[in-house]
Amino acid sequence: MDPHLLRTYLTVARLASFSEAARTLGYTQSAVSQHIAALEADLGLPLLTRRPVGPTPAGERLLEHAGSLLLRLDAARADLARFAAAPRETLTLVAAPLALSPHALAALPATGVTLRTLPRDEVPAAVATGDADLGLVDGIAAPSDPLRLPDVAPYTARRVAEEPLAVVLPAGHPLAGRPGLRLADLVDARWLDAPGAAFPLDRLRAAHAGPAGHGFRPALRYEGTDARTVAALAAAGHGLALLPFSAAAGIPGAAAVPLTAPRLVHRTELLRPNGEPTGLAAELIARLGAPPPATR
Template sequence: MDLRRLTSFLAVAEEGHFGKAAERLFRSPASVTAHIKQLEHDLGVHLLERSPVRLTPAGERFVGHARGLLAALDAAMADVAEAGAARALRIGVMSNGSAELTPAAVQAFQRACPEVPVEFVALDFTEHVSALVQNRVDVAFVRPAPVDERIAVDVVTTERRIVVVPASWELADAAAVSLDDVLELPYVSLPEHTPRQFRDYLYFADARGGLSPHRSRSHAVTPHEVLTTAAAGRGAGSALESFQRYYPWPGTVCVPVLDAPPEHSVLATRSDDRNPAVRTFRSLTTSLARELGPRLRLA
């Protein structure tokens, strides 16, 4: 069925006048009249009385069908257009991500794939793995590397470790410290559902010989909470060295831990993800990590 016939019929039915319907549709009165006659011929019934113009019983019943057909067409076109639109790439970022490499990777991706929208999702310490597994993000800059067969990992930075302590503590006056100086500090507490890899990272677990850390009564799942706890003199945190460039905070001091093994930040993705945008972002990020790392103050 010619959709022009439907639109002409509905316009005449709503305007009650062939001339006004033609003006509304930017068509000639003759073409509107022809559309109505052709539609009536196709259906085998009269839809409109001509003088005065009004709907016949058949026309009254057909109005609803005509509107439904046109609405269904509009919905189908909108659905197809949505399916054809590029899906946004959702980028999860924990803390300061992979330092200067994170914005560099995003900018490179936007240049390479300008048609793909980018959305940022801030991740807290408990979302080390879950944000990807639960399909809330497509790629994630996290630390340390998740150990999970569902997650693919690319190491993109390797950095020195620091501790974040209250400026009022004696330790804050040191230019640098050793692991022996920091293992007995009261660290911020993490929720029970925090992934073990992140707990071990925060508390320098490898250096503890199986002993549990001292924990502050203050809990934290974000850098802001770590910093406010430290500024209040209520506990310490730990991070990668780039943390202090992104989070200078009154009342806190970041002190390098010289003999702590360097730690990685990584780009994590789902192992089974075949999204071309994810593959492109992963390739660009790993290339930038190799080529630009030293120039981005990551060495």
């Protein structure tokens, strides 16, 4: 299966348009049509309907494989390119918003660093494909357990930090004076829907292990990436939020009550390509004081 044809198919299916795919890929529309025809001939199956443009049942099944296949190829190319790469005096770090703790920010070298925030699910791919030199990713985990990260390519993950989780609510809320809260007691509460700055509601449902799709109803939706804004919204009564304790510290009117059950922590890991880090990457890793790596 030719990866160039597969990439064209993925683009046409995503945009639902041959002409838009041609513009995006820099091809003529005729070339895009030829790519799709060649891929269909190779597989012996129709992959797209033409009017309207959309995947056939076989095309839908191919879409389940295409993204991960192309990602693995891009990761392999980036991994091999590192053998010929000259030492660099710059560093590109990608990070999920909640992974940027004060400790991580203080550890950044003074010069030569480009920092980008990405959704947490995109950080491993950025490191694997060479779009970034290092990545900081976070998530909910049992104490001392590694994060469950996508298997996009071989890379090394190091624990940077673990901290307690807190339910953030208004200081005047009836539950604000509790010594701790359980997720099971908050299933029917209204929650802030802030997937880019707090833990997504589907992950809270999974952590609660209740019936599929049950509970944790969304209230206001926030599409930014600033966790302190989420804490301020919770303080203003727009919904509860689950955040690391450090993200809720010092927010006027907010109460941060420890999550006591299930027993979970906010975990941050540093991702890097396999091999010995050099230059600014090695400097940042040393400053973060990460423990011995666990190769994935």
